[in-house]
Amino acid sequence: MTATPPHAHPYIPNSAPAVRRAMLKAVGTDSVEDFYADIPASLRLHRPLNLPAPLRSEAGLVRHLEELLAGGRSTRDTLSFLGAGCYPHHVPAVVDEVVNRSEFLTAYAGEPYEDHGRFQAMWEYQSLMAELLAAEVVNVPVYDGFQAAGTALRMAGRVTGRRRLLAVSDTAPEQLSKVTDYVRPEHEVTVLPPRADGRADLDAVRAELAAGDVAAVWAQAPAYSGLVDEGLPDLAELAHEAGALYVVGCNPLTLGVLAPPADYGADIACGDIQPLGVHMSYGGGNAGFLATQDVEQLVAEFPTRLFGLVPTSVEGxxxxxxVAFERTSFALREEGREWVGTASALHGIGAGVYLALMGPHGMREIGETVLAHTAYAKRRLAEVPGVEVPQADAVHFADFPVRFTGSRTAVEVNAALLEHGIFGGALRPERGPHEALFCVTETHTTADIDRLADTLKGIP
Incomplete structure (x- = not known):
């Protein structure tokens, strides 16, 4: 591929060749390549990227993007049973109305004297999340639930002074990969596969804890498979007896019907607020939360921003x-516990509006609806010839595993479902070619589930 001749990009004024030459001369170099001299040659590409020719006009760019978008299919026009971490929940119109207000949508940073509304909105979000989680301290959201888990585990390592972390639940491979990368080199993750019934292997956990070097036991509530593990309180007891902290990743939408992690011994709860009024967005729309009790040793290890309420010099x-700004990398820079930059604050504001709108009764109602729909879907699919639902007698929330016992793989079944206007389950290659993770929420109806079951019956 030949290099693109120099030109002025219509949206980047400094790309004009004359301007580029003047800028390079001002810093004392002849080429942009000089800025990358410290990167080893073995890591350099040494050729132009294999990209299509640039579109020179706005009209051409718009047409090109519209053609690309027209070829896609969204979950709004296709019946979808995809979940596995990014869920199709209803987002009330008032949530979009608030987060699209200019003072929230365009706000980036700021201090109390110039950003009163956003800071108060974040404080309200933290307060509502704390009530939901039975916690006393909740952070301003970080990028996503994966980062929140990695941060929670690093906090546990700093508190205990230990190195090893035990992952004891069925965990998304992508999350396990990111967390493992995020906590190194200070910590290493030991993965303890769950038992055949999907629950944590308490005997294996006890054996690993005996070494005395475990900083945290890390569990999921529910597990990646959607399973609600009845042994979660036992894990807290084992962790604390061994001097380790108990970190639980949870889906906050379950907390209208399931006990919050703090109630069964979790020292740190973490997770993603995407289910709380945040749209699915090309697999994204994420923001991570951390929650603890107001224990000085734990609060001191929060690397993220915390907003508080304080009286002013004016009565009332x-x-x-x-709160304790000196903890953060904003204050400590390279000495910070972790680097904290742009947070997903807008999603936090949306989640705050969602929680205020739902209230305790609404959260209970939606949780009961999801549990009922999940149980119904498991029962209906188990009736389909060639379909097996592992852990059929266990309680699942939203996600549940499905195994195809015939000759077709999960990829082939999903392709056949797509021909009928249905997105099938998320693939689980780590479990073999015949297993997928299906998901139902309050947005599905029994008619939707019946349609899925009937369609599967017609797939040979």
Whole structure:
């Protein structure tokens, strides 16, 4: 591929060749390549990227993007049973109305004297999440639930001074990969596969804890498979007896019907707020939360921003701002516990609106609906010839595994479902070619589930 001749990009003024030459001369170099001299040659590409020719006009760019988008199919026009971490929940119109207000949508940073509304909105979000989680301290959201899990585990390592982390639940491979990368080199993750019934192997956990070097036992509630593990309280007891912390990743939408992690011994709860009023967005729309009790040793290890409420010099008036700002990398820079930059604050504001709108009764109602739909879907699919539902007698929330016992793989079944206007389950290659993870939420109806079952019956 030949290099693209120099030109002025219509949206990047400094790309004009004359301007580029002047900028390079000002910093004392002849080429942009000089800026990358410290990167070893073995890591350099040494050729132009294999990209199509640039589109020179806005009209051409718009047409090109519209053609690309027209070839896609969204979960709005296709019946979808995809979940596995990014869920199709209903987002009330008032949530979009609030987060699209300019003072929230365009706000990036700021201090209490210039950003009162956003800081108060984040404080309200933290307060609502704390009530939901039976916790006392909740952070301003980080990028996603994966990062929140990695941060929670690093916090546990700093508190205990230990190195090893035990992953004891069925965990998404992508999450396990990111967390493992995020916590190294200070910590290493030991994965203890769950038992055949999907629950944590308490005997294996006990044996690993005997070494005395475990910083945290890390469990999921529910597990990646959607399983609700009845042994979660036992894990807390084992962890604490061995001097380790108990970290639980949870789906916050379950907490209207399931006990919050703090109630069964979790020292740190973490997770993703995507189910709380955040749209699915090309697999994204994520923001991560951390929650603990107001224990000085734990709060001191939060690397993320915390907003608090304090009285002002005017009686009856209050202000909202950072709590213990000196903990953060904003204050400590390279000495910070972790680097904290742009957070997913807008999603936090949306989640706060969602929680305020739902209230305790609404959260209970939606949780009961999801549990009922999940149980119905498991029962209906188990009736389909060639379909097996592992852990059929266990309680699942939203996600549940399905195994195809015939000759067709999960990929082939999904392809056949797509021909009927249905997105099938998320593939689980680590479990073999015949297993997938299906998902139902409050947005599905019994008619939707019946349609899936009937369609599967017609796939040979």
């Amino acid at each position: 008036e209050y202000g909202f701002g950072d």
